[in-house]
Amino acid sequence: MISTVLTWAVQRRLASIEHIRQQPLDAQAQVLTDLLRTARATEWGRRYGYAEGPSAREFAQRVPISSYEELYPQIERVLQGEANVLWPGRPAWFAKSSGTTNARSKYIPVTRESLHGGHYRAGRDMTALATLYYPEVDILGGKTLSLGGTHGPNPFRSTDATSRVGDVSAVIMQNLPAWAEYVRTPPLELALLDEWEEKIERIARHVLTQDVRVLAGVPTWMIVLLRRVVELAQAESILDVWPRLGLFLHGAVAFGPYRELFRQLIPSPQMRYLEVYNASEGYIALQDEPNSEDLLLLLNHGIYYEFVPIDQWEASEPRAIGLEEVELGRTYALIISTNAGLWRYKIGDTVRFTSLVPYRIRIVGRTKHFLNAFGEEVVVENADAAIAAACQATGSTVRDYTAAPIYFAAHNGTSRGSHQWLIEFTQPPEAVNLPHFTQVLDATLRQLNSDYDAKRHRDLALQLPVVTAAPVGTFERWLACKGKLGGQHKVPRLSNSREFLEELLSQLNN
Known part of the structure; x- marks a missing residue:
């Protein structure tokens, strides 16, 4: 009875989903109007004349496109407790993530409006679609096992x-409405533990006896948890523990490398998978069709979108275009303005439109080379600094390098990945020092990047990097065979695909 009522309630969101499919430009125009009206009395709104009700074109002309580093002086004031800086009031919550160059972590304001009008609204949308497409799972009749991180005091407001x-x-979990908390497991006191090894163990023991029907989280950690549950239950597969498990809502990292592992862990042709694009900055898109990996752009969830063609990204004044101007097949850097006070913000992701009726996208990368196969969010600046520290510690010098993931190996059952670094030394470390080079590389990355550090904690999700020394001339020969030797052509430093790395490694064997 309760699941029937909840299903009826969430499926009321289907009309809103249809609205953004049918009237996307109207939806975006209304979002921009609402954002400008709400923020007109803030310091930022007064600076750029929001009270005058600027059009989309005027908004783009007045307000600069900003990176996190450029917006940080205002964000820092919000962190310190100033009110009405970027958004009305004084937000109590901040999402912490990596990927910035000016600090170990970045802090994104999370307002009541962004929680309820963005994250939770989209969560209801995803639930509505899942109940529509997979009624046999009866997802609201059991539990959704959701894995997440932890939270702590705001270091900028030690007295608050x-x-x-x-x-x-x-x-999101800490502030969930009651109905959502009713269908979720594990309880908050376990879900929000900050020690990951203890967290996985205690959650695994708790959920053994739960009626889990849906999984929600990052594939990296979910694999670790599922394997532990199977071990504790002494079962053949997770279906012996949760026979009604039928859906995995996944996001944060590309799912392709994990697909076979999940097929082995959950050997059922009835298991379904849906992707979500939920970032610290907001809930951006979701998979709205069961047989397509394209993601529906969420256009009435408190985010106004603009797009910079990727070939213009490095221009001194890149021109962002509106939704009505995007073209199929082109790659765009995403610019967002949100109901958390991020204005024309460079989120760092690149997308490609696969459909214009309705507007659907695929995430195709980052505006910078990036390693995020396991949620570690390592940027090139992190990698360069780590290489430099390792060289200094071992008396070596590096000409070129590239790094890519070593994904979980389905054939041998390991649930931990790693990074493989192919490095061309001009002055290599002595053979006995190569392990030390690797240790310093790893330690520096952990110091610089909190998400990488969390994944490396006790080797739980990421093992020590694998460093392979390349003979002198390896990268030059590779560029030459690609017809990209000289000029501005560069070796990709970081990639979530092993394509470049495997091509380079193949040269070592020739």
Whole structure:
């Protein structure tokens, strides 16, 4: 009876989903109007004349496109407790994530409007679609096992116990409405533990006896948890523990490398998978068709979108275009303005439109080379600094390098991945020092990047990097065979695909 009522309630969101499919430009125009009206009395709104009700074109002309580093002076004031800087009021919550160059972590304001009008609204949308497409799972009749991070005091407001920072998943879970908490497991006291090894163990023991029908989280950690549950239950597969398990809502990293592992862990042709694009900055898109990996852009969830063609990204004044101007097949850097006070913000992701009726996208990468196969969010600046530290510690010098993931190996059952670094030394470390080079590389990355550090904790999700020394001339020969030797052509430093790395490794054997 309760699941029937909940299903009826969430499926009321289907009309809103249809509205953004049928009237996308109207939806976006209304979002921009609402954002400008709400923020007109803030310091930022006064600076750029929001009270005058600027059009989309005027908004783009007045307000600069900003990176996190450029917006940080205002964000820092918000962190410190100033009110009405970027958004009305004084937000109590901040999502903490990596990927910035000016600090170990970045802090994204999370307002009541962004929680309820963005994250939770989209969560209901995803639930509505799942109940529509997979009624046989009866997802609201059992539990959704959701994995997330943790939160703690705001370090910028040491005297204010009400202000908190943490992973966006932890912020969302801590503030869930009662109906959502009713269908979720594990309880908050386990879900928000900050020691990952203890967390996985205690959650695994708790959910053994739960009627889990849906999984929600990052594939990296979900694999670790499922394997532990199977071990504790002494079962053949997870279906022996949860026979009604039928859906995995996944996001944060590309799912392709994990697909076979999940097929082995959950050997059922009835298991379904849906992708979500939920970032610290907001809930951006979701998979709205069961047989397509394209994601429906969410256009009435408190985010106004603009797009910079990727070939213009490095221009001194890149021109962002509106939704009505995008073209199929082109790659765009995403620019967002949100109901958390991010204005014309460079989120760092690149997308490609696969459909214009309705507007559907695929995430195709980052505006910078990036390693995020396991949720570690390592940027090139992190990698360069780590290489430099390792060289200094071992008396070596590096000409070129590239790095890519070593994904979980389905054939041998390991649930931990790694990074493989192919490095061309001009002055290599002595053979006995190569392990030390690797240790310093790893330690520096952990120091610089909190998400990488979390994944490396006790080797739980990421093992020590694998460093392979390349003979002198390896990268030059590779560029030459690609017809890209000289000029501005560069070796991709970081990639979530092993394509470049495997091509380079093949040269070592020739």
